[in-house]
Amino acid sequence: MDSSVSRKASLLLVGVATLAGVAAARAEVVYSNLGPGNSFDITSAWGALGNLAFPFVATGSGDLASVEAAIVASEGPGAAVITISVYTDDAGALGTRLDSSTLATTGTLLNPTLLDFAFSETARLTSGHTYWLDAFSGTFWGWQFNNTGVNTTVYYNGNYVTCSPAKDCPVGAFRVKAPEPGTLSLVALALAGLAVLGRRRRPHATLSVPW
Numbered sequence: 001m002d003s004s005v006s007r008k009a010s011l012l013l014v015g016v017a018t019l020a021g022v023a024a025a026r027a028e029v030v031y032s033n034l035g036p037g038n039s040f041d042i043t044s045a046w047g048a049l050g051n052l053a054f055p056f057v058a059t060g061s062g063d064l065a066s067v068e069a070a071i072v073a074s075e076g077p078g079a080a081v082i083t084i085s086v087y088t089d090d091a092g093a094l095g096t097r098l099d100s101s102t103l104a105t106t107g108t109l110l111n112p113t114l115l116d117f118a119f120s121e122t123a124r125l126t127s128g129h130t131y132w133l134d135a136f137s138g139t140f141w142g143w144q145f146n147n148t149g150v151n152t153t154v155y156y157n158g159n160y161v162t163c164s165p166a167k168d169c170p171v172g173a174f175r176v177k178a179p180e181p182g183t184l185s186l187v188a189l190a191l192a193g194l195a196v197l198g199r200r201r202r203p204h205a206t207l208s209v210p211w
Contacts, residue, residue: 030060030125032175033146040070040173042112045142046154047074052143053134053155054171055089062178063121064099068114070144070173071135073105080105080141084117086176089130094155098123098131105141112144114173125178133174143172 033056034040046052064086073079083102088095099119107113125131132155135143151166163169 028060028062028178028180030058030062030127030176030178031056033148033150033171034068034173034175035147038068038114038175039147040112040114041145041147041170044170045070045072045109045112045144046172047140047142048135048137048156049140050138050157051134051136051155052157052172053087053094053132054174055092055130055132055152056171056174056176057130058125058127058176058178060125060178060180061127062125062180064119064123064125064176064178065121066119066177067101067117067133068175068177069117069133069135070107070112071105071115072107072109072112072142072144074109074140074142076108077106078104079108080137080139082115082141083136085134085136086119086123086125087132087134089132092153093160094132094134109142112142114175121179125176133172133176135172145170146173 067084067086069084071082071084081102081104083100085100086098088098090096099122101117101119103115103117106115134155135141149167150171151163151169152171154161154163154169161169
């Protein structure tokens with residue numbers, strides 16, 4: 001084996017591992033109101049039939065990858081099918097829908113859990129911009145309160161509600177992840193480099209002529 005190629009491959013492997021770690025770390029949480037240990041208020045929830053939405057401000061930029069929300073069914077796991085959508089903000093109201101994801105609930109009001117909605121990473125979120133996270137189901141469902149004291153305007157079936165005092169309008173518990181595409185591209189480039197080195201290290205095939 002060519003020692004220089006081997007050294008290059010080793011260095012590239014270290015680079016890939018480092019970049020993969022950076023990418024994982026930057027599978028960036030651009031918003032979260034969850035408490036320590038991904039906690040939320042397990043005793044109180046918004047009850048809804050239809051649409052319920054909350055605004056949030058992105059703290060980083062990236063392509064929308066997932067939303068974890070403490071959304072539950074009123075009856076039993078799978079009793080409610082929930083569609084989560086992310087919208088732009090239009091002067092304090094829901095604007096343009098960017099992307100949606102649908103799941104059946106896995107938790108109940110008596111046993112709430114975080115539900116992980118995966119997105120296609122085609123919607124770009126920009127740091128400092130306001131967005132709305134909207135949830136919808138045709139059956140009764142609940143969205144557990146956050147336990148970090150975050151309160152805001154609530155959208156419910158076409159109506160915008162601002163509470164006084166504000167603490168009476170806690171935001172439903174959720175976290176939004178949007179990885180930085182630049183970091184992921186670097187990982188892809190490093191993996192491509194490993195593939196090239198791998199081809200260079202292969203021994204040439206020997207042909208045997210039968211005569």
